[in-house]
Amino acid sequence: MSLFLEFHLIQNFAPSNLNRDDTGAPKDAIFGGQRRARISSQCIKRAIRQAASEYDLLPSENRGIRTKKLQSLLLERLSDRDLEEAKGKVAAALSAAGLKLKDDGKTEYLLFLGENEVTAFADLIQQHWDDLPVGGDKKSKKDSKAAMPAEITKQAKALLDGGKAVDVALFGRMLADLPAVNKEAACQVAHAISTHRVEREFDYFTAVDDRGDEDETGAGMIGQIEFNSATFYRYAVLDVNKLRKNLQDDRELALSSVAAFTEAIARAIPTGKQNSFAAHNPPEFIGVSLRHGSPLSLANAFERPVAPRAGKALTQQSVEHMGTYEEQLAAAYAAVDDQWLYLDLTGSWPQSKGDKASSLPELVQKVSHLVDRKLGE
Template sequence: MSLFLEFHLIQNFAPSNLNRDDTGAPKDALFGGQRRARVSSQCFKRAVRLAAGEHELLPQANRGIRTKKLRALLLERLTGRDVEEAGAKIEVALAAAGLKLKDDGKTEYLLFLGEGEVAAFAALIEQHWDELPVGGDKKSKKDAKASLPAEIVKKAKALLDGGKAVDVALFGRMLADLPAVNQDAACQVAHAISTHRVEREFDYFTAVDDKGDVDETGAGMIGQVEFNSATLYRYAVLDLRKLLANLQGDLELALSAVEAFTRALALAIPSGKQNSFAAHNPPEFAGLCLRHATPLSLANAFEKPVAPRADQALTEQSVERLATYESKLAAVYGAAQDRWLSLDLTGRWPAAKGEAVANLAELARRAREVAASAMRA
């Protein structure tokens, strides 16, 4: 049976520029015929990964690394070895797995690897140090790879199994040269959009030269930056069965991933222009729904944008709109056993709609328990 855990958040940000386009302006989109503020899914996924690390929500061994500097990471682990010789052996070992290095020692594209995979590569090189040849020019490197024992080649390729890295399991990866080790994401994240219409605003700023002479009046520098303020609807969905498969059937790790993801998603705030705006505004509402039929994004609750009112905040109106639309949609597409958990600071989520919790830690704990009950059923 399908099993999805959905996350619906309403989050109001003070004036900010969290996610910029190529011109430096806050990203936006047309939705329902109106201009909306937008923060890309990629931006929030990185913020989630950073939040999980910053708050130590998962052990280091179960996190991933996105980098081109795999060679340098392996050199750090091969302590006590000659750097030049170790570098050559690393290149041969990576080539055996199908990973190529450029002349600058970096991989051809960003790799998304688990800490466990990196550690396993270092261990493989140490274990087979004397068997790994050292190549010189490109031709000799190719010959060195070809001369490797089949056992080492087999082991090198088998190392790329995801390493039980939770963020790799959640967000997936694609290695262009190694399609066999690609991993489909267990988590889908929507671009966050404002529940209301927005306009771009401009901040014209000046900077004064502290060492300016008396005859140097005016600013030492002038400029402008675009920003907006928006109440965002954020949506993500976890395929719990896929998450378990990506983590090699480790149920306890999958449940820990659910708990960590719940916390990290709420704590995740993009870093763009934060030194200028300090928009550290957590969600006003976080709702989780365990669905058994099909995922249901509630973005269309805001196809008609929420309008500002003097007597009610945009966040309050947004939560009300969300609850009303969900009831309408679930009556047609939902399942009887669908279950809600909610953390609501607005007081507008219906009390009869699922189970209310008091804080983020409780929400994460209950999310784990609900997922455990469903996955073990």
């Protein structure tokens, strides 16, 4: 049975520059023939991972880390060993798993590993310290393979199983040299787009030198920052069965992951230029739909952009447009047993559509109970 847990958020940000392009301007996109503000999916995923860590929503052993500095992480866990000898042992163990280190000690590309995978590598090195060849990264690939005991090679490759890291299970990973350990993402995250047309704005700023002389009347520094303010539609879909499979069929961990993700996606706010703008604005609406057929994004509710109206907030209008469009879409494509849960601060979502929560903790609890019941069927 297909179980897709969808998240539909309406979130208004005050003037800000949360996600910049290569020129420093807020990212945008043309949608429905109109320019919209945009926050990239990669930016949102990182904000979700940061929120999960900041609010301690998951045990540390069930988190992942994205880094090129795997050698340094392992050396920290091998601090009781001689440093130079440990470097050689680390290089040999990673080589056995198919991972290479460059001359600066970093991996060739960013690795997305679970904390348990890192710990398991350190344990493997400690256990087979005397059997691991020294300086494996300085030998040819052929020589390194010949010098490595076959049992260690087998164990090293088996360690890359995802380590029950929830963020790895959610967002997946691809290791070009080791396709066998790739993880297909259980969660897809859309680029957030504004529900209305947006124009870029410019902040011309000056800075005064606190120690300037009396005859220095000009600014010590001048510049400009681009920014915007927008009401965003955010969407993500989580394949519950895929998440459970990625977590090695650990049902309880899958349930706690759903709860953690529900809270993290609500609290996720990108950090770009926050010291300049402090746009800490939580969502006005969070809708969670459990789909039994196929996922249904509601982005096209805003193909025709919402227009400002006197006495009516853009967030309120956006929720209304989304509710109307969802009814039309659901009539044609939704399964009869699809369900909605929601938290609505605008008062614009149809009360007959789903089970209303009055707070984020209550919404998280309702989502957990719903998924728990469905997994038990």
